Amino acid sequence: MRGRFLTLEGIEGAGKSTQMEALVAEVEGAGHRVRTTREPGGTGLGERLRGLLLDPDLPPMIPEVELLLMFAARAQHIxxxxxxxxxxxxxxxxxxxxxxxxxxxxxxxxxxxxRVAALEAWVQGELRPDLVILLDIDPETGLQRAVQRGRRDRIEREAMDFFQRAREAYRRRAEADPERYLLVDATADPDTVAQRIRTGLAQRGLTGAMS
Incomplete structure (x- = not known):
């Protein structure tokens, strides 16, 4: 039987790394084998491209190049x-x-x-996540958390309005397809966020009880 494909999304500081651990434990506890990965990255080539995409010391990169590099890494990853x-x-x-x-x-x-949708169709075919878990947080709070991790990468150095546009784009996608997106308020403490994710998984029949 083919496995399921889950993704964690959100702007910087949303807590994806913390919730990844809890999500893996929940899915494994339901009896499934889990393969964790990340983007950009996930493969040897993808990690090299990740280095280019996030290097704050590189010359400016035009948006089209950034998008194409992301999908180049994604094609290998898939x-x-x-x-x-x-x-x-x-x-x-x-x-x-x-x-x-x-x-x-x-x-x-x-x-x-x-343009993103055209590349999505070309690179992925019919592959789409079974569930997208969107950890939603306002950019100011998220970036305050991200700064505490140390030196900021190229993306983390963008202006606040960049992250506001990114958040709004995320939310539009979640609101347009609520069955396939689980929108979670990520400003709560990690245990509360994890519980909300567990509840959302159970409601969609992906794991067991909601407790």
Whole structure:
């Protein structure tokens, strides 16, 4: 039986890394094998491209190049990691996927949805996450959290309005398809956020009890 594909999304400081651990524990507790991964990255090539995309010391990168590099990494990621794991029956949980491109390049960079959607169709075919868990947080709070992690990468150095546009793009996608998106207020404490995610999984029949 083919596995399920779950993604965690949200702007910087939303708590994806913390919730990834709780989500893995929940899915494994329901008896499923889990393959965790991330974007950009997930493969040897993808991690090299991640370094380019996030390096704050590189010369400026035009939005179109950023978008194409993201999808180059994504194409390798799908072929090398995601599809083989799903075909083997594992549940794949990824820290970001294509919704991030709609948010960051489509919204934040102002490229719009059409070009992102065209690349999505070309690179992914019919592959879409079974559930997108969107950790929603206002950019000011999120960036305050992110700064505490240390040196900021190229994306984290963007202006506040960039992240506001990215957040709005995320929310539009979640509001347009509430069955496939689980919108979670990420300003709460980590345990509360994790409980809300567990409840959302159970309501969609992906795991067991809601307790």
């Amino acid at each position: 072929a090398e990691v995601i599809e083989p794991a799903l075909d083997a029956g594992a549940w794949v949980i990824s820290d970001r996927f294509t919704d991030a491109s709609f948010a960051y390049q489509g919204g934040g960079r102002g490229l719009g949805d059409a």
